[in-house]
Amino acid sequence: MHPDWRWAMRYGSRQFWLVGILIWVGCSPGPVTTKNKAPIPVEVSPVIVREATDYAEFTGRTIAQETVEVRARISGYLQEVVFQEGQKVKEGDLLYKIDQRPYQVALEQAQSRVVEAESQIQSAISQKLQRAAEEERRQAELILAQKSYDRTKSLADQGASTANARDTAEANLSTAKSGLTAAQADMEFSLSMIATAEASANTARSAVDSAKLNLEYTELRAPISGRIGKTSVTRGNLIQSGDLGSGPVLTTIVSINPIYVEFDVDEGTVLKVHHLIRDGKADRAVAGSAPVSFGLADEQGFPHEGLMTFAENRLSATTGTLRVRGTFDTGDNEILPGLFARVRVPIGKPHQVALISDRAVISDLGEKIVYVVNDKHEVVPRPVKLGQMHFGLRAVEEGLKSGDRVIVNGVQRVAPGAVVEEKEVAMPGDKAAATSPVPAVTPATATPAPAKAETPAQGDAQPAPPQK
Structure with missing residues:
Protein backbone atom coordinates (compact mmCIF):
# COMPACT_ATOMS: atom_id res chain seq x y z
CA MET A 1 0.00 0.00 0.00
CA HIS A 2 1.23 3.46 -0.86
CA PRO A 3 2.46 5.51 2.14
CA ASP A 4 0.08 8.33 1.23
CA TRP A 5 -2.88 6.00 1.50
CA ARG A 6 -1.78 4.76 4.89
CA TRP A 7 -1.47 8.36 6.11
CA ALA A 8 -4.83 9.28 4.72
CA MET A 9 -6.56 6.38 6.44
CA ARG A 10 -4.78 7.11 9.73
CA TYR A 11 -5.65 10.81 9.53
CA GLY A 12 -9.25 10.14 8.44
CA SER A 13 -9.82 7.74 11.34
CA ARG A 14 -8.60 10.36 13.78
CA GLN A 15 -10.98 12.91 12.25
CA PHE A 16 -13.90 10.48 12.55
CA TRP A 17 -13.35 9.95 16.25
CA LEU A 18 -12.92 13.69 16.81
CA VAL A 19 -16.20 14.47 15.05
CA GLY A 20 -18.00 11.79 17.10
CA ILE A 21 -16.69 13.25 20.36
CA LEU A 22 -17.77 16.77 19.30
CA ILE A 23 -21.26 15.54 18.40
CA TRP A 24 -21.63 13.72 21.78
CA VAL A 25 -20.50 16.78 23.66
CA GLY A 26 -22.83 19.04 21.73
CA CYS A 27 -25.92 16.83 22.27
CA SER A 28 -25.35 16.09 25.96
CA PRO A 29 -27.69 17.95 28.36
CA GLY A 30 -26.41 21.05 29.99
CA PRO A 31 -25.83 21.36 33.67
CA VAL A 32 -28.97 20.69 35.88
CA THR A 33 -30.25 23.85 37.40
CA THR A 34 -30.57 23.88 41.14
CA LYS A 35 -33.00 26.77 41.30
CA ASN A 36 -36.32 25.69 43.03
CA LYS A 37 -39.52 26.06 41.02
CA ALA A 38 -42.42 28.13 42.46
CA PRO A 39 -45.07 26.07 44.37
CA ILE A 40 -48.02 25.06 42.21
CA PRO A 41 -51.33 26.53 43.42
CA VAL A 42 -53.98 23.89 44.11
CA GLU A 43 -57.21 23.59 46.09
CA VAL A 44 -57.44 20.94 48.77
CA SER A 45 -60.25 19.65 50.95
CA PRO A 46 -60.04 17.59 54.13
CA VAL A 47 -61.49 14.08 53.96
CA ILE A 48 -65.06 14.03 55.33
CA VAL A 49 -66.12 11.21 57.63
CA ARG A 50 -69.85 10.69 58.08
CA GLU A 51 -72.35 8.03 58.98
CA ALA A 52 -73.82 6.45 55.86
CA THR A 53 -75.59 3.30 54.74
CA ASP A 54 -74.55 1.09 51.84
CA TYR A 55 -77.12 0.38 49.17
CA GLN A 65 -101.74 -3.46 43.16
CA GLU A 66 -105.09 -4.53 41.73
CA THR A 67 -106.03 -5.46 38.16
CA VAL A 68 -109.62 -6.32 37.25
CA GLU A 69 -111.08 -7.71 34.03
CA VAL A 70 -114.66 -6.48 33.66
CA ARG A 71 -117.00 -9.21 32.38
CA ALA A 72 -120.78 -9.43 32.07
CA ARG A 73 -122.62 -11.77 34.46
CA ILE A 74 -125.74 -11.90 32.28
CA SER A 75 -126.39 -11.92 28.56
CA GLY A 76 -128.15 -9.15 26.68
CA TYR A 77 -127.87 -6.32 24.23
CA LEU A 78 -125.62 -3.44 25.26
CA GLN A 79 -127.58 -0.21 25.55
CA GLU A 80 -124.85 2.23 26.58
CA VAL A 81 -121.13 2.59 27.28
CA VAL A 82 -121.05 5.17 30.06
CA PHE A 83 -117.32 5.79 30.54
CA GLN A 84 -114.59 7.33 28.41
CA GLU A 85 -111.67 5.09 27.58
CA GLY A 86 -108.60 5.84 29.68
CA GLN A 87 -110.36 7.90 32.33
CA LYS A 88 -110.11 7.52 36.08
CA VAL A 89 -113.01 5.73 37.71
CA LYS A 90 -114.09 5.21 41.28
CA GLU A 91 -115.39 2.02 42.81
CA GLY A 92 -119.11 1.76 42.05
CA ASP A 93 -119.09 4.01 38.96
CA LEU A 94 -121.44 2.88 36.18
CA LEU A 95 -119.56 1.50 33.16
CA TYR A 96 -122.05 -0.37 30.93
CA LYS A 97 -125.85 -0.69 30.69
CA ILE A 98 -127.46 -3.83 29.27
CA ASP A 99 -131.10 -3.89 28.12
CA GLN A 100 -133.09 -4.32 31.34
CA ARG A 101 -136.53 -5.11 29.93
CA PRO A 102 -136.27 -8.94 29.80
CA TYR A 103 -134.93 -9.01 33.35
CA GLN A 104 -137.57 -6.56 34.58
CA VAL A 105 -140.28 -8.88 33.21
CA ALA A 106 -138.60 -11.89 34.82
CA LEU A 107 -138.57 -10.04 38.15
CA GLU A 108 -142.25 -9.20 37.93
CA GLN A 109 -143.10 -12.82 37.11
CA ALA A 110 -141.10 -14.02 40.09
CA GLN A 111 -142.83 -11.51 42.34
CA SER A 112 -146.24 -12.70 41.13
CA ARG A 113 -145.29 -16.27 41.98
CA VAL A 114 -144.41 -15.11 45.48
CA VAL A 115 -147.87 -13.54 45.81
CA GLU A 116 -149.49 -16.76 44.59
CA ALA A 117 -147.46 -18.85 47.01
CA GLU A 118 -148.32 -16.58 49.91
CA SER A 119 -152.00 -16.85 48.95
CA GLN A 120 -151.72 -20.63 49.08
CA ILE A 121 -150.21 -20.34 52.51
CA GLN A 122 -153.15 -18.27 53.72
CA SER A 123 -155.62 -20.80 52.26
CA ALA A 124 -153.81 -23.66 53.95
CA ILE A 125 -153.85 -21.77 57.22
CA SER A 126 -157.63 -21.23 56.92
CA GLN A 127 -158.15 -24.93 56.33
CA LYS A 128 -155.98 -25.66 59.29
CA LEU A 129 -158.16 -23.47 61.52
CA GLN A 130 -161.32 -25.20 60.31
CA ARG A 131 -159.87 -28.64 60.86
CA ALA A 132 -158.60 -27.64 64.25
CA ALA A 133 -162.16 -26.71 65.22
CA GLU A 134 -163.39 -30.01 63.80
CA GLU A 135 -160.77 -31.87 65.81
CA GLU A 136 -161.91 -30.10 69.00
CA ARG A 137 -165.55 -31.01 68.25
CA ARG A 138 -164.61 -34.63 67.64
CA GLN A 139 -162.63 -34.62 70.84
CA ALA A 140 -165.68 -33.38 72.77
CA GLU A 141 -167.93 -36.02 71.15
CA LEU A 142 -165.47 -38.73 72.14
CA ILE A 143 -165.45 -37.56 75.72
CA LEU A 144 -169.27 -37.54 75.82
CA ALA A 145 -169.52 -40.96 74.19
CA GLN A 146 -167.01 -42.37 76.61
CA LYS A 147 -169.00 -41.10 79.59
CA SER A 148 -172.29 -42.47 78.16
CA TYR A 149 -170.74 -45.83 77.56
CA ASP A 150 -169.27 -46.01 81.04
CA ARG A 151 -172.62 -45.12 82.64
CA THR A 152 -174.65 -47.51 80.48
CA LYS A 153 -172.26 -50.36 81.08
CA SER A 154 -172.40 -49.79 84.85
CA LEU A 155 -176.17 -49.84 84.82
CA ALA A 156 -176.24 -52.95 82.63
CA ASP A 157 -173.89 -54.71 85.00
CA GLN A 158 -176.32 -53.90 87.86
CA GLY A 159 -179.30 -55.12 85.81
CA ALA A 160 -180.73 -51.62 85.65
CA SER A 161 -180.21 -51.25 81.88
CA THR A 162 -180.66 -53.45 78.91
CA ALA A 163 -177.93 -55.01 76.87
CA ASN A 164 -179.27 -53.19 73.82
CA ALA A 165 -178.64 -49.81 75.44
CA ARG A 166 -175.09 -50.89 76.30
CA ASP A 167 -174.39 -51.92 72.72
CA THR A 168 -175.69 -48.64 71.42
CA ALA A 169 -173.46 -46.69 73.78
CA GLU A 170 -170.44 -48.79 72.73
CA ALA A 171 -171.18 -48.16 69.04
CA ASN A 172 -171.42 -44.41 69.68
CA LEU A 173 -168.03 -44.53 71.46
CA SER A 174 -166.44 -46.31 68.51
CA THR A 175 -167.92 -43.79 66.07
CA ALA A 176 -166.57 -40.88 68.17
CA LYS A 177 -163.10 -42.40 68.16
CA SER A 178 -163.15 -42.85 64.39
CA GLY A 179 -164.32 -39.25 63.96
CA LEU A 180 -161.48 -37.94 66.10
CA THR A 181 -158.94 -39.99 64.17
CA ALA A 182 -160.23 -38.62 60.87
CA ALA A 183 -160.14 -35.05 62.22
CA GLN A 184 -156.55 -35.52 63.37
CA ALA A 185 -155.58 -36.84 59.91
CA ASP A 186 -157.21 -33.83 58.30
CA MET A 187 -155.20 -31.59 60.64
CA GLU A 188 -151.93 -33.25 59.66
CA PHE A 189 -152.84 -32.82 56.00
CA SER A 190 -153.50 -29.14 56.60
CA LEU A 191 -150.10 -28.76 58.25
CA SER A 192 -148.40 -30.49 55.31
CA MET A 193 -150.26 -28.17 52.91
CA ILE A 194 -148.97 -25.17 54.84
CA ALA A 195 -145.39 -26.51 54.71
CA THR A 196 -145.68 -27.12 50.97
CA ALA A 197 -147.07 -23.63 50.41
CA GLU A 198 -144.28 -22.09 52.51
CA ALA A 199 -141.65 -24.04 50.56
CA SER A 200 -143.18 -22.81 47.31
CA ALA A 201 -143.14 -19.28 48.70
CA ASN A 202 -139.49 -19.58 49.67
CA THR A 203 -138.64 -20.84 46.19
CA ALA A 204 -140.55 -17.93 44.70
CA ARG A 205 -138.75 -15.48 46.97
CA SER A 206 -135.38 -16.96 45.92
CA ALA A 207 -136.45 -16.53 42.32
CA VAL A 208 -137.23 -12.89 43.09
CA ASP A 209 -133.78 -12.42 44.63
CA SER A 210 -132.17 -14.02 41.58
CA ALA A 211 -134.24 -11.85 39.25
CA LYS A 212 -133.24 -8.75 41.23
CA LEU A 213 -129.56 -9.72 40.93
CA ASN A 214 -129.91 -10.27 37.19
CA LEU A 215 -131.61 -6.90 36.88
CA GLU A 216 -128.81 -5.36 38.93
CA TYR A 217 -126.22 -7.06 36.73
CA THR A 218 -127.57 -5.18 33.72
CA GLU A 219 -125.60 -2.24 35.12
CA LEU A 220 -121.90 -3.09 35.13
CA ARG A 221 -120.09 -0.99 37.74
CA ALA A 222 -116.41 -0.51 38.56
CA PRO A 223 -115.34 -3.07 41.20
CA ILE A 224 -112.24 -1.00 42.13
CA SER A 225 -110.96 2.55 41.78
CA GLY A 226 -108.29 3.19 39.17
CA ARG A 227 -107.78 3.92 35.50
CA ILE A 228 -109.95 2.13 32.97
CA GLY A 229 -108.74 0.80 29.65
CA LYS A 230 -110.20 0.38 26.19
CA THR A 231 -113.67 -1.08 25.71
CA SER A 232 -113.91 -4.19 23.53
CA VAL A 233 -117.63 -3.84 22.79
CA THR A 234 -119.82 -0.98 21.60
CA ARG A 235 -123.51 -0.12 21.93
CA GLY A 236 -126.00 -2.45 20.26
CA ASN A 237 -123.87 -5.59 20.41
CA LEU A 238 -125.00 -8.77 22.10
CA ILE A 239 -122.99 -9.55 25.22
CA GLN A 240 -122.67 -13.18 26.22
CA SER A 241 -122.11 -14.11 29.83
CA GLY A 242 -119.90 -17.01 30.81
CA ASP A 243 -119.55 -19.34 33.75
CA LEU A 244 -116.45 -19.06 35.92
CA GLY A 245 -115.14 -16.00 34.10
CA SER A 246 -115.31 -17.52 30.63
CA GLY A 247 -117.21 -14.59 29.16
CA PRO A 248 -115.46 -12.00 27.00
CA VAL A 249 -113.44 -9.24 28.70
CA LEU A 250 -115.25 -5.94 28.13
CA THR A 251 -112.49 -3.73 29.59
CA THR A 252 -109.85 -3.69 32.33
CA ILE A 253 -109.20 -1.46 35.35
CA VAL A 254 -105.85 -1.06 37.10
CA SER A 255 -105.44 0.58 40.49
CA ILE A 347 -78.14 -3.62 52.75
CA GLY A 348 -76.47 -2.81 56.06
CA LYS A 349 -76.51 -0.74 59.20
CA PRO A 350 -75.26 2.87 59.14
CA HIS A 351 -71.47 3.10 59.59
CA GLN A 352 -68.69 5.70 59.45
CA VAL A 353 -67.22 6.16 55.98
CA ALA A 354 -64.60 8.48 54.43
CA LEU A 355 -66.00 10.66 51.65
CA ILE A 356 -64.31 12.68 48.90
CA SER A 357 -65.27 14.36 45.66
CA ASP A 358 -64.96 12.42 42.42
CA ARG A 359 -62.84 15.35 41.21
CA ALA A 360 -60.00 14.13 43.41
CA VAL A 361 -59.86 10.67 41.82
CA ILE A 362 -57.60 9.90 38.86
CA SER A 363 -56.98 6.63 37.05
CA ASP A 364 -53.53 5.18 36.42
CA LEU A 365 -53.39 1.87 34.54
CA GLY A 366 -56.72 0.81 36.03
CA GLU A 367 -55.78 1.87 39.54
CA LYS A 368 -57.64 4.64 41.36
CA ILE A 369 -55.31 7.25 42.90
CA VAL A 370 -55.82 10.35 45.03
CA TYR A 371 -53.20 13.08 45.52
CA VAL A 372 -52.70 13.88 49.20
CA VAL A 373 -50.76 16.94 50.40
CA ASN A 374 -48.50 16.21 53.37
CA ASP A 375 -47.15 18.55 56.07
CA LYS A 376 -44.24 19.52 53.77
CA HIS A 377 -46.67 20.72 51.11
CA GLU A 378 -45.64 17.85 48.87
CA VAL A 379 -47.88 15.80 46.66
CA VAL A 380 -48.14 12.15 47.73
CA PRO A 381 -50.04 9.68 45.53
CA ARG A 382 -52.37 7.40 47.50
CA PRO A 383 -53.99 4.31 45.92
CA VAL A 384 -57.60 4.00 47.09
CA LYS A 385 -60.48 1.55 46.93
CA LEU A 386 -63.70 3.35 46.08
CA GLY A 387 -67.22 2.56 47.19
CA GLN A 388 -70.68 3.95 46.63
CA MET A 389 -71.94 7.51 46.42
CA HIS A 390 -73.23 9.13 49.61
CA PHE A 391 -74.42 12.74 49.96
CA GLY A 392 -73.05 13.40 46.45
CA LEU A 393 -69.56 12.23 47.46
CA ARG A 394 -67.61 9.06 46.76
CA ALA A 395 -66.97 6.65 49.60
CA VAL A 396 -63.37 5.50 50.09
CA GLU A 397 -63.19 2.05 51.63
CA GLU A 398 -59.36 1.86 51.79
CA GLY A 399 -56.46 4.27 51.35
CA LEU A 400 -57.54 7.42 53.21
CA LYS A 401 -58.02 8.34 56.83
CA SER A 402 -59.44 11.20 58.80
CA GLY A 403 -57.21 14.26 58.57
CA ASP A 404 -55.90 13.63 55.05
CA ARG A 405 -56.11 16.56 52.67
CA VAL A 406 -56.78 15.69 49.04
CA ILE A 407 -56.35 17.86 45.96
CA VAL A 408 -59.76 18.61 44.43
CA ASN A 409 -58.73 21.31 41.93
CA GLY A 410 -55.47 21.39 40.01
CA VAL A 411 -54.89 17.63 39.92
CA GLN A 412 -53.75 17.85 36.28
CA ARG A 413 -51.06 20.44 37.09
CA VAL A 414 -49.16 18.40 39.68
CA ALA A 415 -47.11 15.22 39.84
CA PRO A 416 -45.93 13.06 42.73
CA GLY A 417 -43.33 14.92 44.82
CA ALA A 418 -44.30 18.35 43.52
CA VAL A 419 -44.42 21.19 46.01
CA VAL A 420 -47.77 22.97 46.07
CA GLU A 421 -49.33 26.03 47.56
CA GLU A 422 -52.65 24.73 48.82
CA LYS A 423 -55.86 26.63 49.40
CA GLU A 424 -58.34 24.79 51.59
CA VAL A 425 -61.93 24.75 50.29
CA ALA A 426 -65.11 22.89 51.13
CA MET A 427 -65.43 19.46 49.56
CA PRO A 428 -67.04 19.96 46.11
CA GLY A 429 -70.33 18.16 45.57
CA ASP A 430 -71.19 17.80 49.27
CA LYS A 431 -74.98 17.90 49.11
CA ALA A 432 -75.44 17.43 52.83
CA ALA A 433 -73.42 20.55 53.54
CA ALA A 434 -75.36 22.45 50.86
CA THR A 435 -78.74 21.64 52.44
CA SER A 436 -77.96 21.53 56.15
CA PRO A 437 -74.51 21.65 57.68
CA VAL A 438 -73.28 18.24 58.71
CA PRO A 439 -70.27 18.16 61.05
CA ALA A 440 -67.27 16.53 59.43
CA VAL A 441 -63.83 15.46 60.54
CA THR A 442 -61.17 18.12 59.90
CA PRO A 443 -57.39 17.77 59.87
CA ALA A 444 -57.28 18.97 63.46
CA THR A 445 -59.14 15.95 64.78
CA ALA A 446 -59.26 12.29 63.91
CA THR A 447 -62.58 11.53 65.63
CA PRO A 448 -65.50 11.13 63.22
CA ALA A 449 -68.13 13.77 63.83
CA PRO A 450 -71.77 12.73 64.19
CA ALA A 451 -74.04 13.32 61.25
CA LYS A 452 -77.66 12.88 60.46
CA ALA A 453 -78.64 9.62 58.80
CA GLU A 454 -78.28 9.63 55.06
CA THR A 455 -81.39 10.14 52.96
CA PRO A 456 -81.59 9.36 49.27
CA ALA A 457 -80.23 12.37 47.39
CA GLN A 458 -80.62 13.35 43.79
CA GLY A 459 -77.67 12.21 41.75
CA ASP A 460 -76.65 9.42 44.10
CA ALA A 461 -77.73 6.81 41.61
CA GLN A 462 -74.26 6.19 40.16
CA PRO A 463 -72.73 2.90 41.31
CA ALA A 464 -69.13 2.76 42.44
CA PRO A 465 -66.53 2.40 39.66
CA PRO A 466 -65.42 -1.21 39.15
CA GLN A 467 -62.34 -2.11 41.15
CA LYS A 468 -59.42 -3.85 39.59
Missing part, protein backbone atom coordinates in the same frame (compact mmCIF):
# COMPACT_ATOMS: atom_id res chain seq x y z
CA ALA A 56 -77.71 -2.17 46.45
CA GLU A 57 -79.33 -1.11 43.19
CA PHE A 58 -81.59 -3.17 40.95
CA THR A 59 -83.96 -2.73 38.05
CA GLY A 60 -87.64 -3.56 38.15
CA ARG A 61 -91.11 -2.70 36.89
CA THR A 62 -94.08 -0.91 38.37
CA ILE A 63 -97.09 -3.17 38.86
CA ALA A 64 -100.68 -2.31 39.73
CA ILE A 256 -103.23 3.67 40.66
CA ASN A 257 -102.26 4.20 44.28
CA PRO A 258 -100.58 2.53 46.08
CA ILE A 259 -98.41 0.87 43.46
CA TYR A 260 -96.04 -2.09 43.54
CA VAL A 261 -92.50 -2.24 42.22
CA GLU A 262 -91.19 -5.76 41.73
CA PHE A 263 -87.50 -6.45 41.17
CA ASP A 264 -85.11 -9.40 41.22
CA VAL A 265 -82.21 -9.59 43.68
CA ASP A 266 -79.21 -11.55 42.43
CA GLU A 267 -77.82 -14.48 44.36
CA GLY A 268 -74.59 -12.66 45.26
CA THR A 269 -76.48 -9.84 46.98
CA VAL A 270 -78.68 -12.34 48.80
CA LEU A 271 -75.61 -14.09 50.18
CA LYS A 272 -73.94 -10.76 51.04
CA VAL A 273 -76.97 -9.66 53.06
CA HIS A 274 -77.07 -13.06 54.74
CA HIS A 275 -73.44 -12.66 55.84
CA LEU A 276 -74.06 -9.10 57.06
CA ILE A 277 -76.99 -10.31 59.17
CA ARG A 278 -74.88 -13.15 60.53
CA ASP A 279 -72.07 -10.73 61.45
CA GLY A 280 -74.46 -8.25 63.09
CA LYS A 281 -73.88 -5.59 60.43
CA ALA A 282 -77.46 -5.69 59.13
CA ASP A 283 -80.89 -6.33 60.60
CA ARG A 284 -83.12 -9.08 59.34
CA ALA A 285 -85.76 -7.53 57.10
CA VAL A 286 -89.37 -7.82 58.23
CA ALA A 287 -92.14 -7.36 55.66
CA GLY A 288 -93.54 -3.85 55.92
CA SER A 289 -90.57 -2.38 57.82
CA ALA A 290 -87.57 -2.42 55.46
CA PRO A 291 -87.25 0.82 53.45
CA VAL A 292 -86.88 0.83 49.68
CA SER A 293 -86.85 3.63 47.11
CA PHE A 294 -87.07 3.87 43.34
CA GLY A 295 -86.80 6.30 40.46
CA LEU A 296 -88.23 6.26 36.96
CA ALA A 297 -86.20 6.42 33.76
CA ASP A 298 -86.61 10.20 33.45
CA GLU A 299 -86.00 10.98 37.13
CA GLN A 300 -82.81 11.77 39.01
CA GLY A 301 -81.98 9.68 42.03
CA PHE A 302 -84.65 7.72 43.88
CA PRO A 303 -87.39 10.17 44.85
CA HIS A 304 -90.13 7.62 45.62
CA GLU A 305 -89.88 6.00 49.05
CA GLY A 306 -91.78 3.00 50.33
CA LEU A 307 -91.48 -0.28 52.20
CA MET A 308 -90.57 -3.82 51.21
CA THR A 309 -93.75 -5.84 51.68
CA PHE A 310 -92.93 -9.17 50.08
CA ALA A 311 -90.00 -11.42 49.25
CA GLU A 312 -90.30 -14.81 47.59
CA ASN A 313 -89.52 -17.82 49.76
CA ARG A 314 -86.97 -19.23 47.33
CA LEU A 315 -84.67 -18.23 44.49
CA SER A 316 -85.60 -18.98 40.92
CA ALA A 317 -83.68 -21.98 39.66
CA THR A 318 -83.82 -20.50 36.15
CA THR A 319 -82.53 -16.98 36.82
CA GLY A 320 -80.83 -17.43 40.20
CA THR A 321 -82.66 -14.40 41.58
CA LEU A 322 -85.07 -13.64 44.41
CA ARG A 323 -88.28 -11.78 43.53
CA VAL A 324 -88.94 -8.86 45.92
CA ARG A 325 -91.77 -6.35 46.01
CA GLY A 326 -91.98 -2.84 47.39
CA THR A 327 -95.18 -0.89 48.06
CA PHE A 328 -95.27 2.85 47.45
CA ASP A 329 -97.85 5.51 48.23
CA THR A 330 -97.50 7.90 45.30
CA GLY A 331 -100.17 10.37 46.42
CA ASP A 332 -101.23 12.64 43.58
CA ASN A 333 -98.21 11.63 41.49
CA GLU A 334 -99.81 8.98 39.29
CA ILE A 335 -97.44 6.26 38.15
CA LEU A 336 -98.64 3.85 35.49
CA PRO A 337 -98.04 0.11 35.76
CA GLY A 338 -95.34 -1.36 33.52
CA LEU A 339 -92.81 1.48 33.82
CA PHE A 340 -89.09 0.76 34.15
CA ALA A 341 -87.83 1.50 37.65
CA ARG A 342 -84.40 1.84 39.23
CA VAL A 343 -84.59 0.46 42.76
CA ARG A 344 -82.31 1.11 45.72
CA VAL A 345 -82.34 -0.98 48.89
CA PRO A 346 -80.20 -0.51 52.04
